[in-house]
Amino acid sequence: MAKQRVVVVGGGLGGLWATLRLAEAGHSVDLFSLFPVKRSHSCCAQGGINAVLDIKGQHDSVEQHVTDTIKGGDYLGDQPPIKTMCQDAPGLVRTYDRMGVTFSRTPEGIMDQRLFGGVKNRRTCFAGATTGAQLLYGIDEQVRAHEGGGRVRKLEFWEFLSLVLDEQGVCRGIAALNVRTMKVETFRADIVLLATGGAGLIWGRSTMSTNCTGAAAARAYQQGAKFANGEFAQFHPTAMKGHDKLRLMSEACRGEGGRVWVPRKPGDTRLGRDIPENERFHFLEEWYPAYGNTCPRDVASRALVRVTRHMGMGVRGQDIVYLDLTHKPREFLEARLGGILDMYQTFAGVDPYTNPMEVFPSMHYTMGGLWVGYEKDGQTGGMAHISPKNHATSVPGLYACGECDFAYHGANRLGANSLLSASFSGRVAGDAAAAYLKNLKSSCDKVPDSVHDAERKRQEEINQALLARTGGENASTLHHQLGELMQQYVFVERDNAGLDKALAGIGELKERAKKISLDDKGNWSNQSLPWARQVQDMIVLGEVMTKCARLRDECRGSHYKAEFELKQPEGKFAGDPEYEAYTEKWKANNERWLKHSIATHTPAGPQVEYWPVDSSVMPPTKPRDYR
């Protein structure tokens, strides 16, 4: 049999882990990326990576990590993969440590751990406040060693355009655009892994990098891959305001003791630092005494919206609350959060060591993504460590890992679980791909040239049509308008009337996108062309997310519609008859809605169906309660 070919698209943590595992298994990997992989969005992750090491005398346990993750996700995550991810987390961070990642240390020289949201134990390993960059560099270096050894070929400055599917609908390669020469080529592959990240740019501004458009996932979706739980997007409570990007201020700020507050007197004109303690409203601490400032992100973001938009108590009457670290010693902050506090100083022009920071929720992470399967291990109840079913999409031969898949986080992701899931899923997907290749009978070399020629031609024609068009619509303008719709109607709080407006608006954008014309008609490093294509694909994916949100008439994790809220009885807890009645209603609602929404592309728009959730590890008997 001919040598097997592997294509990995995307070089953040997920793609690099998959590449590393495949290279170690003896495969040659073509690694595609829009830019040098070291610049991938994983580098923006700040706070840390969760793994139970139990080094703080808190009797932390893997079981507790599993419980926190499942509950954090409001039970919507399939539980066997979550269980295995949490079990494998300590081994993963040990491996990163062996790669030379500069984790922050205890006085004894072992990896230190800090507190994060939605948990009560210190479980988060970190490298200052640039943990994502440090992990990315560690795995990037290991892949570079294999690049030096000839196993890995990097194709950087190439953009994934489409899958090459054979007559049976099996993925046999990809079509990609060289963004310098503007040539389209197809590449044969026996397996393709997408590790193309999240889709924050659909909201216009977010905490994400400018290349996080979700276009690659949208393209696979339009070629038949199912897209799951699109309505679940995480809004991070504490991001800086900005008109270009909403820069993240890590949850680690709160994990390390940061407090969120607003002035008790609405519209108070004093500087935050001049407002005395007794005139500050620490609303998270009052409303959620058990978790306080480190309640989960969906809960915190709703609280921020409530205090600003519903109670009118935002700083200076605006969509702003304070994130305050000024009570902590400067040396402590420099060592543990220096990287991001420097960033605040740079972009806000205000010293966060002496002034409370001004923040508001921002689009941050897509829990939804390409649907991927897994094989359950009958003995352990977790996920089988190696199986070709793990991380396989609904298209044979196509795998997905990292933020572009939908697994692990259910309806809301816990802080510091994304560096974990990106790394873990990349490793598992790489192993799954190797298993798939072992069983594969036919070779991609046997696929007739005509199949490849047809796909290349299809893509070239799309490009030619765009270059020739004079419709007068501007891709960036459409992108802003998509972002405005998503920010207004598909944000922290949603309602069906608004979602209907968003769907109508997206429908109009879809039509106008057919008239996009380019300011650059050139055939060398033409950045207008790929951008115009990305915008069209963002509109398609935005429609999936909005449609799924419209259809889900309940509150779950990050998806909140006031009309359908089951209110927790105030001041009542488990055992109180009122609380038990609430629990019964909650269970009845789960019967109807504890399901994955699964979108399939049709020319008329997304068709949505509902698939069951595997709750076999921890059946949903108790509602989330962070009070």
Added chain:
Amino acid sequence: MVRNMTASTTVASHKEIHFKIKRQDGPNSQPYWEEFKMPYAPQHNVISALLYLREHPVNTKGQRVAPVAWESNCMEEVCGACSMLVNGVPRQACAALVDDLAQPIVLEPLTKFPIIRDLAVDRQKMFDALIRVKAWVPLDGSQDVHEPAPRISPADQALRYAFSRCMTCGCCMEACPQYHDRSDFIGPAPLGQVALHNSHPTGGFFKSDRLHALMDPGGIAGCGNAQNCFKVCPKDIPLTHAIGALGRQTTVQWLRDLLIK
């Protein structure tokens, strides 16, 4: 550091933002200057302004032109993509705030790398250099071996962290007078990575390989001690400290090689 150098310029309040951009259509084309003016808004940085100009690519002559080409990604000075000369200083354009810059704001591509188009250059040779110096810790596979790395003191971690923040952005290479197309000097950034990996308990197993790579032509002897690298580094990486230490280590390695012969 760079920030202080540019922020000291007095900036009058502007109704517009005025850019003068050095453009080049392709690697073999002639460069030319083009000017753009856009409405002032507070809190713009150079990349957010370029994004505005992508939507409204009209030059000061009123001509609608092809948008400027550039690289960027994170918009928060951690990915290293958007290096360019901003008013003559190599830096991350996303962290160059318009309110701190004298106008017209002059944008030029880095000069030490081949031009792709306009402000985008090809920095591949920086990544190639990382392979040449084996800038990684050798592993016997990525599987869990049920042990972490050997213990590392907080002080050693702090020093290593200073070096591990390198984004391979190329600002230090641009500022180095010894790094150019007529010299084979490897440049400061890879030297910082040698220092980083030699300082790791098991990364040090490759120490002599890395030092030998630096004793070859184009290695550490190429440094002229201008110290510009440290001055422009967006992450304040103590590159001059690393280069000094590596100079001593290569001397020791040279002596050791003599004895073993």
